[in-house]
Amino acid sequence: MRTLVLLVLLEIHGAAAGEYFLFLFGAHFQRFMTHSLQYFYTASTGIERFPRFVAVGVVDGEQIDYYDSVSEKNVLKQTWMEGVRDESRITDIRRGAQQSFQGNIGIAMERFNQTTGVHIFQWMYGCEVDDETKELNGYEQFGYDGEDFITLDTKSGSWAAPKQQAVITKHKWDSDTANTAYKLDYYTTICPDWLKKYLNYGKSTLKKVISYSYYFFKKVIELVTKKSNYCFTLKKNV
Template identity: 55%
Template sequence: MKILILVFLVGICRVTTVTHSLKYFYVASSQVPNFPEVVVVGMVDDVQIIHYDSNTRTAVPKQDWMKKVIDDDPEYFKRSSNIFMGQEQTFKDNIERLKQRFNKCGGVHIYQVMYGCEWDDEMNEVKGYRQYGYDGEDFISLDLNTETWIAPKQQAFITKQKWDNNKARTAYLKDYHTRICPKWLKKYVNYGRRSLMRKDLPSVSLLQKTPSSPVTCHATGFYPDRADLFWRKDGEELYEDVDKGEILPNHDGTFQMSVDLKISSIAAEDWKKYDCVFQMSGVKDDIITKLDKSVIRTNQGKPSDMTIPIISATALILIALGGFIFHRRQAKCPPCSLDITSTNFEQINSD
Protein backbone atom coordinates (compact mmCIF):
# COMPACT_ATOMS: atom_id res chain seq x y z
CA MET A 1 0.00 0.00 0.00
CA LYS A 2 1.52 3.30 -1.03
CA ILE A 3 1.53 5.84 1.77
CA LEU A 4 1.54 8.68 -0.68
CA ILE A 5 -1.42 7.70 -2.75
CA LEU A 6 -3.43 6.16 -0.11
CA VAL A 7 -4.21 5.68 1.70
CA PHE A 8 -7.07 7.10 3.35
CA LEU A 9 -9.48 8.56 0.80
CA VAL A 10 -10.57 5.05 -0.08
CA GLY A 11 -14.36 4.54 -0.03
CA ILE A 12 -15.80 1.32 1.32
CA CYS A 13 -18.49 0.68 -1.27
CA ARG A 14 -21.51 -1.55 -1.51
CA VAL A 15 -20.95 -3.31 1.79
CA THR A 16 -23.24 -3.59 4.78
CA THR A 17 -20.65 -4.04 7.50
CA VAL A 18 -19.28 -0.88 9.15
CA THR A 19 -15.53 -0.62 9.51
CA HIS A 20 -14.16 2.17 11.70
CA SER A 21 -10.60 3.43 11.48
CA LEU A 22 -8.15 5.39 13.60
CA LYS A 23 -5.17 6.80 11.70
CA TYR A 24 -2.26 9.02 12.63
CA PHE A 25 -0.04 10.85 10.18
CA TYR A 26 3.31 12.28 11.22
CA VAL A 27 4.81 14.44 8.48
CA ALA A 28 8.24 16.03 8.68
CA SER A 29 9.45 18.29 5.88
CA SER A 30 12.65 20.00 4.87
CA GLN A 31 12.77 23.30 2.97
CA VAL A 32 9.02 23.59 2.39
CA PRO A 33 8.46 27.36 2.52
CA ASN A 34 5.84 28.76 4.88
CA PHE A 35 4.96 25.36 6.29
CA PRO A 36 5.68 23.78 9.70
CA GLU A 37 8.61 21.38 9.80
CA VAL A 38 6.52 18.80 11.66
CA VAL A 39 2.77 18.20 11.40
CA VAL A 40 0.68 15.55 13.15
CA VAL A 41 -2.89 14.68 12.20
CA GLY A 42 -5.20 12.16 13.84
CA MET A 43 -8.30 10.91 12.02
CA VAL A 44 -11.28 8.74 12.95
CA ASP A 45 -13.27 7.36 10.02
CA ASP A 46 -11.34 9.80 7.81
CA VAL A 47 -12.54 12.74 9.90
CA GLN A 48 -9.77 14.85 11.40
CA ILE A 49 -9.94 14.78 15.20
CA ILE A 50 -6.63 16.30 16.33
CA HIS A 51 -3.94 18.55 14.89
CA TYR A 52 -0.45 19.53 15.97
CA ASP A 53 2.36 21.39 14.25
CA SER A 54 5.80 22.60 15.19
CA ASN A 55 4.78 26.26 14.84
CA THR A 56 1.98 26.26 17.39
CA ARG A 57 3.35 23.31 19.42
CA THR A 58 -0.15 22.66 20.71
CA ALA A 59 -2.42 19.69 20.09
CA VAL A 60 -5.95 20.91 19.42
CA PRO A 61 -9.27 19.08 18.86
CA LYS A 62 -10.73 19.43 15.37
CA GLN A 63 -14.24 18.19 16.24
CA ASP A 64 -16.47 19.54 18.99
CA TRP A 65 -17.19 16.03 20.21
CA MET A 66 -13.47 15.40 20.74
CA LYS A 67 -13.66 17.82 23.66
CA LYS A 68 -15.58 15.11 25.52
CA VAL A 69 -12.29 13.30 26.02
CA ILE A 70 -11.36 16.00 28.54
CA ASP A 71 -14.20 14.85 30.79
CA ASP A 72 -12.52 11.46 31.12
CA ASP A 73 -8.94 12.64 30.80
CA PRO A 74 -8.38 16.36 31.64
CA GLU A 75 -4.69 16.18 30.70
CA TYR A 76 -5.25 14.49 27.31
CA PHE A 77 -4.41 17.41 25.02
CA LYS A 78 -1.58 18.69 27.22
CA ARG A 79 -0.03 15.23 27.30
CA SER A 80 -0.51 14.87 23.55
CA SER A 81 1.22 18.21 22.95
CA ASN A 82 4.18 17.12 25.05
CA ILE A 83 4.46 13.80 23.21
CA PHE A 84 4.35 15.43 19.79
CA MET A 85 6.77 18.14 20.87
CA GLY A 86 9.19 15.52 22.13
CA GLN A 87 9.29 13.87 18.70
CA GLU A 88 10.07 16.97 16.65
CA GLN A 89 13.84 16.62 16.84
CA THR A 90 13.65 12.89 16.14
CA PHE A 91 11.77 13.54 12.92
CA LYS A 92 14.11 16.32 11.85
CA ASP A 93 17.10 14.06 12.52
CA ASN A 94 15.51 11.27 10.52
CA ILE A 95 15.16 13.51 7.48
CA GLU A 96 18.83 14.44 7.69
CA ARG A 97 19.83 10.79 7.97
CA LEU A 98 17.65 9.84 5.03
CA LYS A 99 19.16 12.62 2.93
CA GLN A 100 22.51 10.99 3.55
CA ARG A 101 21.15 7.50 3.00
CA PHE A 102 19.73 8.43 -0.41
CA ASN A 103 22.66 10.73 -1.19
CA LYS A 104 20.39 13.69 -1.95
CA CYS A 105 20.73 16.72 0.31
CA GLY A 106 19.32 19.69 -1.59
CA GLY A 107 15.72 20.56 -2.30
CA VAL A 108 12.49 19.59 -0.60
CA HIS A 109 12.21 16.31 1.33
CA ILE A 110 9.22 14.72 3.06
CA TYR A 111 9.34 12.01 5.75
CA GLN A 112 6.08 10.35 6.77
CA VAL A 113 4.79 7.87 9.29
CA MET A 114 1.28 6.47 9.00
CA TYR A 115 -0.07 4.09 11.59
CA GLY A 116 -3.38 3.04 13.04
CA CYS A 117 -6.01 0.35 13.15
CA GLU A 118 -9.38 -0.68 11.75
CA TRP A 119 -12.27 -2.24 13.64
CA ASP A 120 -15.21 -4.11 12.16
CA ASP A 121 -17.97 -3.41 14.67
CA GLU A 122 -20.11 -6.32 13.44
CA MET A 123 -17.48 -9.05 13.30
CA ASN A 124 -15.45 -7.40 16.09
CA GLU A 125 -12.31 -7.93 14.04
CA VAL A 126 -9.33 -5.59 14.21
CA LYS A 127 -6.24 -5.08 12.13
CA GLY A 128 -3.39 -2.63 12.41
CA TYR A 129 -0.79 -1.13 10.12
CA ARG A 130 2.38 0.94 10.38
CA GLN A 131 4.20 2.43 7.41
CA TYR A 132 7.06 4.83 6.82
CA GLY A 133 7.57 6.82 3.64
CA TYR A 134 10.21 9.13 2.24
CA ASP A 135 9.93 11.53 -0.69
CA GLY A 136 6.78 10.04 -2.09
CA GLU A 137 7.67 6.36 -1.84
CA ASP A 138 7.35 3.56 0.69
CA PHE A 139 10.42 3.18 2.87
CA ILE A 140 9.61 0.46 5.42
CA SER A 141 6.48 -1.12 6.91
CA LEU A 142 5.57 -3.56 9.67
CA ASP A 143 4.03 -6.96 8.90
CA LEU A 144 2.05 -7.66 12.06
CA ASN A 145 1.39 -11.28 11.08
CA THR A 146 5.05 -12.26 10.84
CA GLU A 147 6.24 -9.52 13.24
CA THR A 148 8.92 -8.52 10.75
CA TRP A 149 9.67 -5.39 8.78
CA ILE A 150 9.32 -5.10 5.00
CA ALA A 151 11.95 -3.00 3.22
CA PRO A 152 11.06 -2.27 -0.44
CA LYS A 153 14.10 -0.01 -0.81
CA GLN A 154 17.72 -1.07 -0.57
CA GLN A 155 18.37 2.01 1.57
CA ALA A 156 15.93 0.65 4.17
CA PHE A 157 17.62 -2.72 4.63
CA ILE A 158 19.89 -1.48 7.42
CA THR A 159 16.83 -0.22 9.28
CA LYS A 160 15.01 -3.52 8.68
CA GLN A 161 17.86 -5.55 10.17
CA LYS A 162 18.01 -3.34 13.24
CA TRP A 163 14.27 -3.29 13.82
CA ASP A 164 13.86 -7.03 13.19
CA ASN A 165 16.40 -7.63 15.95
CA ASN A 166 14.50 -5.40 18.39
CA LYS A 167 11.91 -8.00 19.41
CA ALA A 168 10.72 -6.02 22.43
CA ARG A 169 9.84 -3.00 20.30
CA THR A 170 8.04 -5.12 17.73
CA ALA A 171 6.06 -6.87 20.47
CA TYR A 172 5.04 -3.50 21.89
CA LEU A 173 3.94 -2.25 18.47
CA LYS A 174 1.88 -5.37 17.86
CA ASP A 175 0.18 -4.90 21.22
CA TYR A 176 -0.48 -1.26 20.41
CA HIS A 177 -1.99 -1.92 16.98
CA THR A 178 -4.11 -4.91 18.01
CA ARG A 179 -5.21 -3.93 21.52
CA ILE A 180 -4.48 -0.33 22.54
CA CYS A 181 -5.35 1.35 19.24
CA PRO A 182 -8.72 -0.43 18.86
CA LYS A 183 -9.59 0.44 22.45
CA TRP A 184 -9.07 4.14 21.74
CA LEU A 185 -10.85 3.86 18.41
CA LYS A 186 -13.94 2.45 20.11
CA LYS A 187 -13.79 5.26 22.65
CA TYR A 188 -13.59 7.94 19.94
CA VAL A 189 -16.44 6.34 17.96
CA ASN A 190 -18.53 6.42 21.12
CA TYR A 191 -17.71 10.12 21.66
CA GLY A 192 -18.58 11.06 18.10
CA ARG A 193 -21.22 8.46 17.32
CA ARG A 194 -23.94 10.96 16.46
CA SER A 195 -21.67 12.80 14.03
CA LEU A 196 -19.74 9.83 12.65
CA MET A 197 -22.85 7.73 12.07
CA ARG A 198 -24.76 10.43 10.21
CA LYS A 199 -25.52 9.95 6.55
CA ASP A 200 -25.87 12.94 4.24
CA LEU A 201 -26.95 12.28 0.67
CA PRO A 202 -25.44 14.37 -2.12
CA SER A 203 -26.74 16.57 -4.83
CA VAL A 204 -25.89 15.01 -8.21
CA SER A 205 -25.35 17.03 -11.40
CA LEU A 206 -24.42 16.27 -14.98
CA LEU A 207 -21.82 18.69 -16.33
CA GLN A 208 -20.23 19.19 -19.75
CA LYS A 209 -17.78 21.75 -21.10
CA THR A 210 -18.63 21.42 -24.80
CA PRO A 211 -21.06 19.23 -26.79
CA SER A 212 -18.21 16.84 -27.66
CA SER A 213 -16.65 16.75 -24.17
CA PRO A 214 -17.20 13.87 -21.75
CA VAL A 215 -20.24 14.20 -19.51
CA THR A 216 -19.25 14.50 -15.87
CA CYS A 217 -21.48 13.06 -13.19
CA HIS A 218 -20.66 15.06 -10.07
CA ALA A 219 -21.92 14.24 -6.56
CA THR A 220 -21.21 16.63 -3.71
CA GLY A 221 -22.26 17.08 -0.10
CA PHE A 222 -22.34 13.41 0.92
CA TYR A 223 -21.15 11.96 4.21
CA PRO A 224 -19.45 9.67 5.08
CA ASP A 225 -17.07 8.88 2.24
CA ARG A 226 -17.98 5.18 2.09
CA ALA A 227 -19.68 5.70 -1.23
CA ASP A 228 -19.39 4.95 -4.93
CA LEU A 229 -20.31 6.77 -8.11
CA PHE A 230 -20.36 5.08 -11.50
CA TRP A 231 -21.91 5.04 -14.97
CA ARG A 232 -23.90 2.08 -16.24
CA LYS A 233 -25.57 1.01 -19.46
CA ASP A 234 -28.72 -1.10 -19.48
CA GLY A 235 -28.24 -1.65 -15.76
CA GLU A 236 -24.63 -2.90 -16.05
CA GLU A 237 -21.70 -0.93 -14.65
CA LEU A 238 -19.37 0.52 -17.29
CA TYR A 239 -15.60 0.19 -17.08
CA GLU A 240 -14.64 1.38 -20.56
CA ASP A 241 -14.89 4.99 -21.71
CA VAL A 242 -15.19 6.18 -18.12
CA ASP A 243 -12.76 8.08 -15.93
CA LYS A 244 -13.46 7.96 -12.21
CA GLY A 245 -12.01 10.59 -9.88
CA GLU A 246 -11.05 10.28 -6.22
CA ILE A 247 -13.30 11.10 -3.31
CA LEU A 248 -12.33 14.59 -2.18
CA PRO A 249 -13.15 16.57 0.98
CA ASN A 250 -15.33 19.68 0.96
CA HIS A 251 -14.67 22.61 3.27
CA ASP A 252 -17.70 21.72 5.42
CA GLY A 253 -16.56 18.18 6.20
CA THR A 254 -18.67 16.49 3.52
CA PHE A 255 -17.26 14.85 0.39
CA GLN A 256 -17.49 15.01 -3.37
CA MET A 257 -16.54 12.84 -6.34
CA SER A 258 -16.93 12.77 -10.11
CA VAL A 259 -16.94 10.22 -12.90
CA ASP A 260 -16.66 11.10 -16.60
CA LEU A 261 -18.35 9.32 -19.51
CA LYS A 262 -17.04 9.64 -23.05
CA ILE A 263 -20.04 10.20 -25.30
CA SER A 264 -18.39 10.62 -28.70
CA SER A 265 -19.29 7.09 -29.77
CA ILE A 266 -22.78 7.03 -28.24
CA ALA A 267 -25.63 7.42 -30.71
CA ALA A 268 -28.29 9.95 -29.72
CA GLU A 269 -30.99 7.29 -29.59
CA ASP A 270 -28.88 5.25 -27.12
CA TRP A 271 -28.51 7.97 -24.49
CA LYS A 272 -31.57 6.66 -22.67
CA LYS A 273 -29.67 3.44 -21.95
CA TYR A 274 -27.15 5.25 -19.74
CA ASP A 275 -27.42 6.50 -16.18
CA CYS A 276 -25.16 7.59 -13.33
CA VAL A 277 -25.55 5.81 -10.01
CA PHE A 278 -24.57 7.01 -6.54
CA GLN A 279 -24.41 4.39 -3.81
CA MET A 280 -23.62 4.77 -0.11
CA SER A 281 -22.86 2.06 2.39
CA GLY A 282 -25.83 1.52 4.69
CA VAL A 283 -28.27 3.42 2.44
CA LYS A 284 -30.81 1.20 0.73
CA ASP A 285 -31.85 3.36 -2.21
CA ASP A 286 -29.44 4.48 -4.93
CA ILE A 287 -29.53 7.95 -6.48
CA ILE A 288 -29.93 7.44 -10.22
CA THR A 289 -29.44 10.23 -12.76
CA LYS A 290 -30.39 9.54 -16.37
CA LEU A 291 -28.12 10.69 -19.19
CA ASP A 292 -30.37 13.43 -20.55
CA LYS A 293 -29.26 16.45 -22.57
CA SER A 294 -31.96 18.59 -21.02
CA VAL A 295 -30.46 18.33 -17.52
CA ILE A 296 -26.78 18.71 -18.45
CA ARG A 297 -25.21 21.94 -17.21
CA THR A 298 -22.71 23.34 -19.69
CA ASN A 299 -20.48 26.36 -20.02
CA GLN A 300 -21.31 26.67 -23.70
CA GLY A 301 -22.15 30.35 -23.82
CA LYS A 302 -22.56 30.51 -20.04
CA PRO A 303 -19.22 30.05 -18.33
CA SER A 304 -20.73 30.77 -14.92
CA ASP A 305 -22.99 27.71 -15.20
CA MET A 306 -20.06 25.31 -15.38
CA THR A 307 -18.71 25.63 -11.87
CA ILE A 308 -17.61 22.36 -10.38
CA PRO A 309 -16.87 23.11 -6.73
CA ILE A 310 -13.67 21.13 -6.46
CA ILE A 311 -12.50 22.09 -3.00
CA SER A 312 -8.89 21.10 -2.51
CA ALA A 313 -7.83 19.70 0.84
CA THR A 314 -5.67 21.81 3.10
CA ALA A 315 -1.93 21.73 2.55
CA LEU A 316 -1.68 19.61 5.67
CA ILE A 317 -3.92 16.84 4.38
CA LEU A 318 -2.33 17.00 0.93
CA ILE A 319 1.04 16.35 2.50
CA ALA A 320 -0.32 13.68 4.79
CA LEU A 321 -1.98 11.90 1.90
CA GLY A 322 0.87 12.37 -0.50
CA GLY A 323 0.09 15.62 -2.23
CA PHE A 324 3.73 16.62 -2.18
CA ILE A 325 5.52 14.91 -5.06
CA PHE A 326 8.54 16.89 -6.11
CA HIS A 327 10.54 16.60 -9.31
CA ARG A 328 13.51 18.87 -8.96
CA ARG A 329 17.25 18.53 -9.26
CA GLN A 330 18.85 17.83 -5.88
CA ALA A 331 22.42 18.19 -4.74
CA LYS A 332 24.23 15.01 -3.79
CA CYS A 333 25.74 14.38 -0.38
CA PRO A 334 28.96 12.57 0.43
CA PRO A 335 28.01 8.89 0.74
CA CYS A 336 27.58 7.50 4.22
CA SER A 337 25.68 4.73 6.02
CA LEU A 338 24.01 6.54 8.91
CA ASP A 339 21.06 4.68 10.35
CA ILE A 340 17.67 5.91 11.54
CA THR A 341 18.13 5.30 15.23
CA SER A 342 15.18 6.98 16.92
CA THR A 343 11.90 6.00 15.34
CA ASN A 344 10.49 4.17 18.36
CA PHE A 345 8.49 7.25 19.23
CA GLU A 346 5.92 7.05 21.98
CA GLN A 347 2.35 6.49 20.90
CA ILE A 348 -0.02 9.31 21.71
CA ASN A 349 -2.71 6.98 23.07
CA SER A 350 -0.58 4.43 24.90
CA ASP A 351 -1.51 3.81 28.47
Protein backbone atom coordinates (compact mmCIF):
# COMPACT_ATOMS: atom_id res chain seq x y z
CA MET A 1 0.00 0.00 0.00
CA ARG A 2 1.30 3.45 -0.90
CA THR A 3 0.57 6.00 1.79
CA LEU A 4 3.09 8.74 1.24
CA VAL A 5 5.39 10.01 -1.45
CA LEU A 6 8.08 12.42 -0.31
CA LEU A 7 9.55 14.62 -3.00
CA VAL A 8 12.89 16.15 -2.11
CA LEU A 9 14.62 18.59 -4.42
CA LEU A 10 18.24 19.17 -3.54
CA GLU A 11 20.73 21.67 -4.83
CA ILE A 12 23.99 19.86 -4.13
CA HIS A 13 27.00 22.06 -3.50
CA GLY A 14 29.62 21.49 -6.16
CA ALA A 15 27.13 20.33 -8.78
CA ALA A 16 26.90 21.89 -12.21
CA ALA A 17 25.33 25.33 -12.10
CA GLY A 18 21.57 25.19 -12.20
CA GLU A 19 21.38 21.41 -11.84
CA TYR A 20 19.10 20.00 -9.18
CA PHE A 21 18.91 16.45 -7.94
CA LEU A 22 15.65 14.77 -7.16
CA PHE A 23 15.13 11.99 -4.66
CA LEU A 24 11.89 10.12 -4.13
CA PHE A 25 11.30 8.02 -1.11
CA GLY A 26 8.68 7.08 1.44
CA ALA A 27 6.36 4.38 2.67
CA HIS A 28 5.52 3.27 -0.85
CA PHE A 29 8.81 1.50 -1.61
CA GLN A 30 8.12 -1.27 -4.09
CA ARG A 31 8.26 -4.88 -3.18
CA PHE A 32 11.09 -6.62 -5.01
CA MET A 33 8.67 -8.06 -7.59
CA THR A 34 6.78 -4.83 -8.27
CA HIS A 35 7.88 -2.45 -11.03
CA SER A 36 6.77 1.13 -11.52
CA LEU A 37 6.90 4.05 -13.95
CA GLN A 38 6.23 7.46 -12.42
CA TYR A 39 6.32 11.07 -13.55
CA PHE A 40 6.56 14.13 -11.30
CA TYR A 41 5.88 17.68 -12.48
CA THR A 42 6.43 20.59 -10.10
CA ALA A 43 5.67 24.27 -10.61
CA SER A 44 6.71 26.76 -7.96
CA THR A 45 6.62 30.44 -7.18
CA GLY A 46 8.45 32.58 -4.65
CA ILE A 47 11.54 30.34 -4.35
CA GLU A 48 14.79 32.12 -5.13
CA ARG A 49 17.41 30.40 -7.30
CA PHE A 50 15.08 27.53 -8.09
CA PRO A 51 13.48 26.68 -11.47
CA ARG A 52 9.82 27.64 -11.70
CA PHE A 53 9.10 24.29 -13.34
CA VAL A 54 10.75 20.87 -12.98
CA ALA A 55 9.76 17.52 -14.50
CA VAL A 56 11.29 14.08 -14.01
CA GLY A 57 10.57 10.48 -14.95
CA VAL A 58 11.34 7.58 -12.63
CA VAL A 59 11.50 3.82 -13.25
CA ASP A 60 11.71 1.52 -10.22
CA GLY A 61 12.91 4.45 -8.12
CA GLU A 62 15.66 5.36 -10.60
CA GLN A 63 15.48 8.79 -12.23
CA ILE A 64 15.53 8.47 -16.02
CA ASP A 65 15.29 12.09 -17.15
CA TYR A 66 15.15 15.71 -16.04
CA TYR A 67 13.71 18.95 -17.40
CA ASP A 68 13.51 22.43 -15.92
CA SER A 69 12.38 25.89 -16.97
CA VAL A 70 15.95 27.23 -16.96
CA SER A 71 17.42 25.00 -19.66
CA GLU A 72 14.07 24.13 -21.30
CA LYS A 73 15.65 20.90 -22.51
CA ASN A 74 14.94 17.33 -21.47
CA VAL A 75 18.10 15.56 -20.28
CA LEU A 76 18.49 11.79 -19.98
CA LYS A 77 19.89 10.49 -16.69
CA GLN A 78 20.48 6.90 -17.82
CA THR A 79 22.68 5.81 -20.72
CA TRP A 80 20.34 2.91 -21.48
CA MET A 81 17.60 5.44 -22.28
CA GLU A 82 19.47 6.70 -25.33
CA GLY A 83 17.54 5.93 -28.51
CA VAL A 84 14.54 4.49 -26.67
CA ARG A 85 12.28 7.43 -27.58
CA ASP A 86 12.28 10.73 -29.47
CA GLU A 87 13.83 13.13 -26.95
CA SER A 88 13.06 16.23 -29.03
CA ARG A 89 9.38 15.32 -28.77
CA ILE A 90 9.71 14.82 -25.01
CA THR A 91 11.29 18.27 -24.74
CA ASP A 92 8.37 19.78 -26.66
CA ILE A 93 5.90 18.01 -24.34
CA ARG A 94 7.69 19.31 -21.25
CA ARG A 95 7.78 22.84 -22.62
CA GLY A 96 4.04 22.69 -23.17
CA ALA A 97 3.54 21.36 -19.65
CA GLN A 98 5.72 24.17 -18.31
CA GLN A 99 3.45 26.82 -19.82
CA SER A 100 0.35 25.03 -18.58
CA PHE A 101 1.65 24.56 -15.05
CA GLN A 102 2.80 28.13 -14.66
CA GLY A 103 -0.74 29.12 -15.54
CA ASN A 104 -2.23 26.50 -13.21
CA ILE A 105 -0.29 27.68 -10.18
CA GLY A 106 -1.64 31.17 -10.81
CA ILE A 107 -5.20 29.82 -10.96
CA ALA A 108 -4.66 27.86 -7.74
CA MET A 109 -3.37 30.95 -5.97
CA GLU A 110 -6.46 32.88 -7.04
CA ARG A 111 -8.78 30.15 -5.74
CA PHE A 112 -7.01 30.15 -2.39
CA ASN A 113 -7.03 33.97 -2.30
CA GLN A 114 -3.24 34.18 -2.41
CA THR A 115 -1.24 36.87 -4.19
CA THR A 116 2.35 36.29 -3.03
CA GLY A 117 4.52 33.81 -1.15
CA VAL A 118 6.04 30.38 -1.74
CA HIS A 119 3.62 27.99 -3.41
CA ILE A 120 4.00 24.57 -5.02
CA PHE A 121 1.76 22.89 -7.59
CA GLN A 122 2.55 19.22 -8.33
CA TRP A 123 1.35 16.50 -10.65
CA MET A 124 2.21 12.87 -10.05
CA TYR A 125 1.09 10.01 -12.26
CA GLY A 126 2.21 6.54 -13.25
CA CYS A 127 1.59 2.83 -13.05
CA GLU A 128 2.98 -0.24 -11.34
CA VAL A 129 2.84 -3.93 -12.18
CA ASP A 130 3.29 -6.91 -9.87
CA ASP A 131 5.47 -9.52 -11.56
CA GLU A 132 3.91 -12.39 -9.66
CA THR A 133 0.20 -11.59 -9.73
CA LYS A 134 0.31 -9.36 -12.85
CA GLU A 135 -1.88 -6.92 -10.93
CA LEU A 136 -1.83 -3.49 -12.54
CA ASN A 137 -2.41 -0.20 -10.75
CA GLY A 138 -2.45 3.30 -12.18
CA TYR A 139 -2.54 6.57 -10.26
CA GLU A 140 -2.76 10.27 -10.96
CA GLN A 141 -3.07 13.18 -8.60
CA PHE A 142 -2.41 16.86 -8.27
CA GLY A 143 -1.18 18.50 -5.10
CA TYR A 144 -1.00 22.10 -3.97
CA ASP A 145 1.26 23.32 -1.17
CA GLY A 146 1.88 19.77 0.05
CA GLU A 147 -1.75 18.63 0.18
CA ASP A 148 -3.96 16.65 -2.18
CA PHE A 149 -5.83 18.91 -4.60
CA ILE A 150 -7.56 16.54 -7.02
CA THR A 151 -7.14 12.80 -7.65
CA LEU A 152 -8.17 10.46 -10.46
CA ASP A 153 -9.75 7.06 -9.83
CA THR A 154 -8.02 5.18 -12.65
CA LYS A 155 -10.55 2.34 -12.47
CA SER A 156 -13.73 4.40 -12.90
CA GLY A 157 -12.29 7.50 -14.55
CA SER A 158 -13.90 9.87 -12.05
CA TRP A 159 -12.11 12.63 -10.16
CA ALA A 160 -12.16 13.26 -6.40
CA ALA A 161 -11.73 16.79 -5.05
CA PRO A 162 -10.69 16.81 -1.37
CA LYS A 163 -10.36 20.60 -1.54
CA GLN A 164 -13.37 22.83 -2.17
CA GLN A 165 -11.22 24.93 -4.49
CA ALA A 166 -10.85 21.90 -6.80
CA VAL A 167 -14.55 21.12 -7.18
CA ILE A 168 -14.92 23.31 -10.27
CA THR A 169 -12.02 21.43 -11.87
CA LYS A 170 -13.58 18.09 -10.94
CA HIS A 171 -16.84 18.94 -12.69
CA LYS A 172 -15.00 20.16 -15.77
CA TRP A 173 -12.80 17.07 -16.05
CA ASP A 174 -15.59 14.59 -15.24
CA SER A 175 -17.58 15.98 -18.17
CA ASP A 176 -14.68 15.55 -20.60
CA THR A 177 -15.51 12.01 -21.74
CA ALA A 178 -12.86 11.93 -24.48
CA ASN A 179 -10.09 12.75 -22.03
CA THR A 180 -11.47 10.22 -19.54
CA ALA A 181 -11.36 7.50 -22.20
CA TYR A 182 -7.76 8.39 -22.98
CA LYS A 183 -6.80 8.32 -19.30
CA LEU A 184 -8.28 4.86 -18.81
CA ASP A 185 -6.46 3.58 -21.89
CA TYR A 186 -3.21 5.18 -20.73
CA TYR A 187 -3.24 3.49 -17.33
CA THR A 188 -4.33 0.08 -18.61
CA THR A 189 -2.28 -0.11 -21.82
CA ILE A 190 0.08 2.75 -22.70
CA CYS A 191 1.82 3.21 -19.34
CA PRO A 192 2.36 -0.55 -18.75
CA ASP A 193 3.72 -0.92 -22.29
CA TRP A 194 6.27 1.85 -21.74
CA LEU A 195 7.20 0.40 -18.36
CA LYS A 196 7.83 -2.99 -19.97
CA LYS A 197 10.02 -1.36 -22.62
CA TYR A 198 12.06 0.58 -20.06
CA LEU A 199 12.55 -2.51 -17.92
CA ASN A 200 13.84 -4.39 -20.94
CA TYR A 201 16.36 -1.70 -21.87
CA GLY A 202 17.52 -0.99 -18.32
CA LYS A 203 17.17 -4.43 -16.74
CA SER A 204 20.80 -4.76 -15.58
CA THR A 205 20.91 -1.32 -13.96
CA LEU A 206 17.41 -1.44 -12.50
CA LYS A 207 17.99 -4.82 -10.83
CA LYS A 208 20.94 -3.32 -9.00
CA VAL A 209 18.87 -0.32 -7.94
CA ILE A 210 16.13 -2.51 -6.45
CA SER A 211 18.66 -4.68 -4.62
CA TYR A 212 20.23 -1.67 -2.92
CA SER A 213 17.10 0.41 -2.40
CA TYR A 214 17.26 0.22 1.40
CA TYR A 215 20.90 1.31 1.46
CA PHE A 216 20.08 4.17 -0.90
CA PHE A 217 17.16 5.18 1.28
CA LYS A 218 19.40 5.49 4.34
CA LYS A 219 21.97 7.55 2.46
CA VAL A 220 19.31 9.90 1.11
CA ILE A 221 17.98 10.44 4.63
CA GLU A 222 21.48 11.42 5.76
CA LEU A 223 21.93 13.73 2.77
CA VAL A 224 18.55 15.38 3.24
CA THR A 225 19.30 16.03 6.90
CA LYS A 226 22.49 17.86 5.98
CA LYS A 227 21.82 19.61 2.69
CA SER A 228 18.14 19.75 1.84
CA ASN A 229 16.87 23.13 0.71
CA TYR A 230 13.31 22.27 -0.29
CA CYS A 231 11.08 19.44 0.83
CA PHE A 232 7.48 18.94 -0.24
CA THR A 233 5.10 16.04 0.30
CA LEU A 234 2.15 14.54 -1.50
CA LYS A 235 -0.13 12.12 0.30
CA LYS A 236 -1.53 9.27 -1.73
CA ASN A 237 -3.94 6.65 -0.40
CA VAL A 238 -4.45 3.54 -2.51
